[in-house]
Each structure stands twice: as C-alpha cells, then as structure tokens.
Amino acid sequence: MIGFVLGRSPLHRAHPYTTLATAAALLLGAFALTRPLEVWLLVAAAVAYAAVGGVLRASARTALLLSLPIWVLLFVLHGLLGAEPRVVLGPVALSAPGLARALVLGGRVTAIVLGFLTALAATSPHRLVEAMTADGAPFGRAFLLASTLTVLPRMRERAAQILEAQQCRGLRLGGSPFARLRALGPLALPLVLGALAEVDEQVLALDARGAGGAARRTALDPPRDSAAQRAWRWALLLLVAAAYAWKFWRLGA
Amino acid sequence: MTALVTLERASFSYPGAARPALAEVSLELAPGEVVVVTGPAGAGTSTLLLVASGFAPRVVGGTLTGTRRIAARRCGLVFARPWTQLTGLCSTVRDEVAFGPASLGLPREAVLAAAARALDLLHVGQLADREPTELSGGELQRVVVAAALALAPEVLALDDPAAELDPEAADALYAALPPLAASGTAVLLATPDLQRAARVATRAVEMADGRVVASGAPAEVLSGTEVARLARAAGCPPPYPIDAAALVRRVAP
Numbered sequence: 001m002i003g004f005v006l007g008r009s010p011l012h013r014a015h016p017y018t019t020l021a022t023a024a025a026l027l028l029g030a031f032a033l034t035r036p037l038e039v040w041l042l043v044a045a046a047v048a049y050a051a052v053g054g055v056l057r058a059s060a061r062t063a064l065l066l067s068l069p070i071w072v073l074l075f076v077l078h079g080l081l082g083a084e085p086r087v088v089l090g091p092v093a094l095s096a097p098g099l100a101r102a103l104v105l106g107g108r109v110t111a112i113v114l115g116f117l118t119a120l121a122a123t124s125p126h127r128l129v130e131a132m133t134a135d136g137a138p139f140g141r142a143f144l145l146a147s148t149l150t151v152l153p154r155m156r157e158r159a160a161q162i163l164e165a166q167q168c169r170g171l172r173l174g175g176s177p178f179a180r181l182r183a184l185g186p187l188a189l190p191l192v193l194g195a196l197a198e199v200d201e202q203v204l205a206l207d208a209r210g211a212g213g214a215a216r217r218t219a220l221d222p223p224r225d226s227a228a229q230r231a232w233r234w235a236l237l238l239l240v241a242a243a244y245a246w247k248f249w250r251l252g253a
Numbered sequence: 254m255t256a257l258v259t260l261e262r263a264s265f266s267y268p269g270a271a272r273p274a275l276a277e278v279s280l281e282l283a284p285g286e287v288v289v290v291t292g293p294a295g296a297g298t299s300t301l302l303l304v305a306s307g308f309a310p311r312v313v314g315g316t317l318t319g320t321r322r323i324a325a326r327r328c329g330l331v332f333a334r335p336w337t338q339l340t341g342l343c344s345t346v347r348d349e350v351a352f353g354p355a356s357l358g359l360p361r362e363a364v365l366a367a368a369a370r371a372l373d374l375l376h377v378g379q380l381a382d383r384e385p386t387e388l389s390g391g392e393l394q395r396v397v398v399a400a401a402l403a404l405a406p407e408v409l410a411l412d413d414p415a416a417e418l419d420p421e422a423a424d425a426l427y428a429a430l431p432p433l434a435a436s437g438t439a440v441l442l443a444t445p446d447l448q449r450a451a452r453v454a455t456r457a458v459e460m461a462d463g464r465v466v467a468s469g470a471p472a473e474v475l476s477g478t479e480v481a482r483l484a485r486a487a488g489c490p491p492p493y494p495i496d497a498a499a500l501v502r503r504v505a506p
Binding site: 043124125128133139143146147154199200201202203204205206207208209210211213215216217218219220221228 | 308313334340348351356359361362400442
C-alpha cells in the first residue's frame with residue numbers, strides 16, 4: 001500500500017499540516033537520535049502514528065518489505081565486518097559495536113519509511129491543497145507538494161497496466177536475474193514516455209483552467225485547524241530542536 | 254459580428270521541429286459558430302486548436318509567425334483522454350469542475366454556482382458528489398468539458414473529444430454543442446468523426462500537411478461521410494448530403 005487511503009481516523013480528520021508535521025518530526029528525529037534505545041523508541045512512535053492513522057497493518061507490511069533488504073545489508077556490513085569486541089550468535093561471531101550501529105541505522109530507516117507511508121496514506125491531496133490555498137500559498141507550490149503525494153500510486157497504477165499489456169504481448173517476467181533485468185526495458189520505457197506525454201497534456205489542461213493565473217485561488221472547503229493541533233505542531237518543533245541540541249551537546253562533550 | 258479569433262497566414266513550429274506543424278493558415282472564428290476541423294493524422298488539426306486558443310506557443314513553446322488576434326477573454330481546451338485532464342487533487346466531481354472558477358479567485362458562492370451551471374449544461378449534475386476516478390470514460394469526458402465550461406470560455410477548443418467514448422456517450426457530448434454555441438460560445442472541434450461532426454457543424458475546415466485545403470459549408474467540405482459517399486455512388490449531384498437528415502431532405506424534400 002503506497003498512497004492515500006480513504007478513512008475516518010483521527011489522522012485523516014486532522015489538519016493536513018498536523019499529519020505532515022508529525023511525519024517530518026519522525027524524519028528529523030531519526031537523524032537526531034544516535035543510540036539504539038532512542039531510535040527504537042522512535043520506531044515505536046512511528047508504529048503509534050500508523051495505528052492512530054488506522055493504516056498500521058498495511059503501512060507496516062510495506063515498510064518491512066522496503067526496509068528488509070537494507071536490514072540485511074546493514075547486518076552483513078556492520079555485524080560481520082565491524083570492529084571488536086564480538087558477540088557469538090549461534091554459528092557466527094558478530095561485531096558488538098557493528099550490531100549497535102546496524103540497529104541504529106536500520107531503526108532510522110524503518111521509522112522514516114513507516115512515517116512516510118503513513119503520511120501518504122492519511123493525507124488527502126485535496127485537503128492539503130485546500131489548506132495551502134486558504135493560507136494563500138501559490139497554486140504551483142501546493143500542486144508540487146500534493147503531486148509528490150500522488151505520484152507513487154499513479155506510477156504504480158500505470159506500471160500495472162503496462163505490465164498487463166506487455167504480458168499479453170508475450171513478455172515473460174520469470175527466469176534468470178538477467179532475463180528479469182531484460183524485461184525491465186519494455187516496462188520502464190513506456191512508463192517514462194507515457195508519463196512525459198501525460199504531463200504535457202496535464203500542464204495544458206491546468207493552464208486552460210486558470211491554474212497559472214495571478215489571482216489568489218478561492219479555497220472551497222479548507223480543513224479546520226484548532227489550537228490543540230497548532231500546539232502539537234509547535235511541540236513537535238521544540239522536541240526536534242531539543243533532540244538536535246542534545247545530540248550536538250553530547251558530540252561536544 | 255466581431256471575430257473572437259483571427260489567424261492570418263499563421264505558421265507554427267514546435268520546438269526543434271524541422272518543418273512547421275501549421276503553414277500559412279487563415280481562419281476566423283465568430284461567436285455561435287461550431288467549426289469542425291478535419292484531416293488525416295499529422296494534418297495539424299490539434300496544433301490549429303492550440304494556436305487558435307492561445308496555448309501555443311505560450312504553454313507548449315515553439316514559434317508562431319503571421320498574425321493572430323484573440324479577442325476572446327477566455328479560451329477552454331479539451332483533449333481526447335479525459336483522465337489526463339483531471340487535476341488529480343479533487344475528491345469530488347463538483348470540486349473538479351469548480352477548480353477553474355476557484356483559480357480565478359471568484360467568491361465561493363460564485364464558484365459553486367458556476368460549477369453547478371456547467372454540470373447541468375452537460376447533464377452530469379447527478380455525478381457532483383462522486384469521485385472523479387470512479388466515473389466511466391464517457392461520464393468523465395463530460396465532466397472535463399463541464400470543467401472547461403465552468404470558466405465561461407468564449408472559445409472552446411475540443412480535440413477529438415469523443416475518441417475514448419462509446420457511441421451513446423459520444424452522441425450525448427455532441428448534442429451539448431449546438432446549445433452551447435447558441436449561447437454565444439464559439440466551438441472549434443477537431444475530429445475524424447465526420448458523421449457526428451456533420452450534425453453539429455456550422456462550418457468545416459479540411460486540413461492536410463499543416464495547411465487548410467478546404468473551408469466552407471459542411472455540406473461542401475465534409476464529403477467524406479458515409480452518407481456522402483453513398484450519395485456520390487448513387488449518382489447524386491454535389492453538394493452531397495453529409496448526414497441521414499440531409500439525405501432524407503434531398504430524397505423527399
């Protein structure tokens with residue numbers, strides 16, 4: 001699951017800035033925290049974030065699928081090739097500091113991916129544009145941000161259609177890794193060229209509907225913000241600032 | 254009557270193209286006209302629409318020579334593929350249609366009223382609360398035309414608007430054009446569908462290799478319809494009837 005999912009969760013009903021600010025705090029926090037326990041507390045926060053959004057199962061599954069190869073790479077790289085001392089785990093002796101490093105890096109990746117997927121699933125592009133429009137943001141900026149949220153599901157949908165069409169025309173996906181790699185050509189080329197052609201038409205269509213005009217857009221249904229949500233966003237900002245201050249203080253010490 | 258668009262010996266080349274897509278085209282478009290532009294693939298019909306409605310070279314780039322005067326305050330543009338013309342940011346058909354007027358910065362009530370009027374004109378008011386992505390191709394294309402009309406364009410350029418539609422949806426779309434023209438909008442319609450075009454055209458233009466090769470009354474220009482071919486084969490003297498109604502009038506006046 002990658003992309004917006006209709007829902008009635010507190011995260012879906014929250015102001016889009018709140019949803020995105022929480023995901024951004026997870027991202028920034030991941031780089032501020034340096035110890036395994038801290039990072040894994042952040043992963044727990046990302047899990048809670050996905051649970052509040054009602055998308056825990058789907059987001060966690062996709063996040064694990066995406067981060068698993070990185071986990072394997074990190075454990076091989078840091079666990080096997082890391083510095084002394086070593087801990088014996090079954091038949092292998094792994095580097096203790098390497099394992100700690102892998103746990104930190106892997107935790108960071110997991111928290112970031114889970115936070116990003118949850119934000120994608122719980123942030124309606126329409127509500128985000130309405131919120132930015134109400135704040136007087138230029139349409140181009142709002143469109144750019146909202147398009148970022150919709151580009152992955154759109155590409156995935158298009159890729160599935162191309163895949164089906166190419167399979168109907170005899171494309172085989174199985175076989176050796178080389179054969180699979182060769183099959184990427186007939187998929188990637190129409191995907192990219194089709195996307196470019198569509199972008200051309202969409203630019204014209206948006207321009208024809210006044211998107212590039214100088215007038216300030218009218219927000220038809222701006223999402224409601226609240227003092228509590230604004231306070232939450234400020235608190236996140238302060239937390240992130242504190243985390244970085246603590247990180248740099250420890251580095252200095 | 255004052256022309257809304259005037260082209261005098263207008264030539265247009267796309268960026269990097271070796272030869273012009275439009276060569277020395279002269280055309281006038283007056284309020285209330287439905288001008289059908291036809292020709293084989295590569296004839297320049299789509300380019301003529303882009304140039305006449307002011308989107309080329311402003312949006313697509315390229316070079317325009319000759320004279321172009323656009324007196325229309327606003328021009329609408331609709332392509333063949335409805336899904337590339339969606340903003341991708343609206344969760345209901347109403348919002349999608351209201352996008353244009355909202356871009357003009359009109360008050361909220363005026364925006365919603367314009368959207369409702371346009372939806373009614375295309376007989377798709379019952380779809381207002383549906384998600385655009387859930388609609389059939391025919392419904393979606395009518396929504397896209399409604400979205401263009403919501404801006405109250407004085408010139409509406411339609412580039413093969415029924416290419417992706419089933420016969421019933423295509424009939425419904427074409428049926429909406431004469432009332433639209435009667436309200437003062439000039440319609441410029443590029444299509445290979447001569448049967449339907451013959452029913453709505455007040456004037457026809459035939460193109461080949463970027464040039465206008467024939468221009469005048471539909472009965473004189475659209476001689477490629479099935480009915481016209483049949484009439485010709487049956488030894489009927491020109492101008493040939495281009496649709497069934499004209500044939501019946503000729504046979505039984």
